[in-house]
Amino acid sequence: MDNMEDNIKCVTCTAPVNIAVIKYWGKRDEELVLPVNSSVSVTLDQAQLRAKTTVMASPSFPNDRMWLNGKEQSMDSKRIQNLLNEIKQWRKEKHNGDTCTDGLLMWKVHICSENNFPTAAGLASSAAGYACLAYSLAKLYNVEGDLSAIARRGSGSACRSMYGGFVEWDMGSQEDGSDSVSRQIASENHWPELRVLLLVVSDQQKSMGSTEGMQATLKTSQLMDRRIQCVPESVEKIKEAILKKDFKTFAEITMKDSNQFHAVCLDSCPPIFYLTDVSKQIIQLVHAFNSSCGITKVAYTFDAGPNACLYLLEEDVGRVLSLICHFFPPDKDDLNTFVQGLQTPSISPLKVLLWT
Ligand code: DP6
Known part of the structure; x- marks a missing residue:
């Protein structure tokens, strides 16, 4: 108006x-x-x-x-x-x-x-x-x-x-x-098979906000200099993987960068922990699934909190969802809301709730 x-x-x-x-x-x-x-x-x-x-x-x-x-x-x-x-x-x-x-x-x-x-x-x-x-x-x-x-x-x-x-x-x-x-x-139409699964481990306020967290890392982490040197190459490689729709390379760089980011958080003084035990179980599950497939089918990435974001292709959504439901079964009360957003096309976040 x-x-x-x-x-x-x-x-x-x-x-x-x-x-x-x-x-x-x-x-x-x-x-x-x-x-x-x-x-x-x-x-x-x-x-x-x-x-x-x-x-x-x-x-x-x-x-x-x-x-x-x-x-x-x-x-x-x-x-x-x-x-x-x-x-x-x-x-x-x-x-x-x-x-x-x-x-x-x-x-x-x-x-x-x-x-x-x-x-x-x-x-x-x-x-x-x-x-x-x-x-x-x-x-x-x-x-x-x-x-x-x-x-x-x-x-x-x-x-x-x-x-x-x-x-x-x-x-x-x-x-x-x-x-x-x-x-x-x-554009959003470039890779229509790509899907995102958001695994909500916790919806509580994060322990340390990004702004303070990054200040602490920059001030105290010795590994941070090395990360800053590594990023330009990762950026170029992932851009190329995106343009070629090369899922394996895209997924491997994504996981590596997430782990490197959490490593510099851990190298901060005092250390910053964003991942919880459930986050780590998700990481293990993704690696176990990828190795059982003999090819990288799923990537995880974690921001400044315990919630996981999984990237995968549409053809694998069913299998990965059933694995998640098997290893992190919903509470009786959450049965109707445990998985949300399955119908939405394109790069859609399917929200899976993993309350701890
Ligand atoms: C881990 O954009 O929230 O999500 O600029 O201080 O507001 P400020 O930080 P913010 O940091 C996001 C950090 C991150 C990584 C990312 O999104 O690239």
């Missing part, structure tokens, strides 16, 4: 979750959110997981306010402020810096955002949330440009949720961050 005469302007957008196959971990600039390495991700279908944000501006709002999943949050967050200010700056530039004739810039905003999945449980909710906020604000202020750089100011991984399909976030080399942007490697 866009009704300046009624003195309210309102925009609602949705944005997808992305799961990194080459992880972003560590910033070279905290303020601009510039990473120490490039990363690669797969954007998931919005049918199961998405953020939805409504932004409103009105001269009758006395101050800026925001709500996340129905609960009011402080607007003092530096990241929210940076993102909002950057978009407003674009608007000012568009109007040649004349704020007097542009009432919209003086109006206060209200932001309402909701996720249809657990926030802060390591399910990339901040990525979808900030991508959605950047996009909604750009529509509200009617500005255009590379929004990935704006979303990045909210949360680094958010810049990859600006595109569907397979996405690279180039770390860039400029000090002002102007070349630290994301771009699509291949």
Whole structure:
């Protein structure tokens, strides 16, 4: 809705979750959110997981306010402020810096955002949330440009949720961050057989947030330098595997990068543990399944939390699901919700709940 005469302007957008196959971990600039390495991700279908944000501006709002999943949050967050200010700056530039004739810039905003999945449980909710906020604000202020750089100011991984399909976030080399942007490697239609299984081990808030975790790793892990050296080659190889739809190479690089990321977490002081016993059992199950098939059929990857994301091909979904249900049987109460999203086509997340 866009009704300046009624003195309210309102925009609602949705944005997808992305799961990194080459992880972003560590910033070279905290303020601009510039990473120490490039990363690669797969954007998931919005049918199961998405953020939805409504932004409103009105001269009758006395101050800026925001709500996340129905609960009011402080607007003092530096990241929210940076993102909002950057978009407003674009608007000012568009109007040649004349704020007097542009009432919209003086109006206060209200932001309402909701996720249809657990926030802060390591399910990339901040990525979808900030991508959605950047996009909604750009529509509200009617500005255009590379929004990935704006979303990045909210949360680094958010810049990859600006595109569907397979996405690279180039770390860039400029000090002002102007070349630290994301771009699509291949569209969502490129590899229609690829499937994602999200195994929800826990929907509790993660023990240490990504921002603090990566600061600790960068400061204290000796292995981190080695990781930073290794990533460029992994990025090139996985991009090639994606373009060739070479599942074996894609899967092996994905697992290796996840393990390397959790290794530098463990090498931090004090060590950071994101994986639980159930996460480790999932890792063992995937390796046992792959070796029994004599070929790599499934890949796992874990973000800053215990939940697993499995990549596999459509033809193997049935077999892998029945293995998971066998080794992690649902509680009687969860029978109806244990597996969700089976019908959704394309790169769809099938949610399997493995409560511990
Ligand atoms: C492990 O994007 O949440 O999921 O930029 O500090 O907000 P901030 O971090 P965030 O970190 C995501 C880390 C990760 C890996 C990834 O998604 O690449």
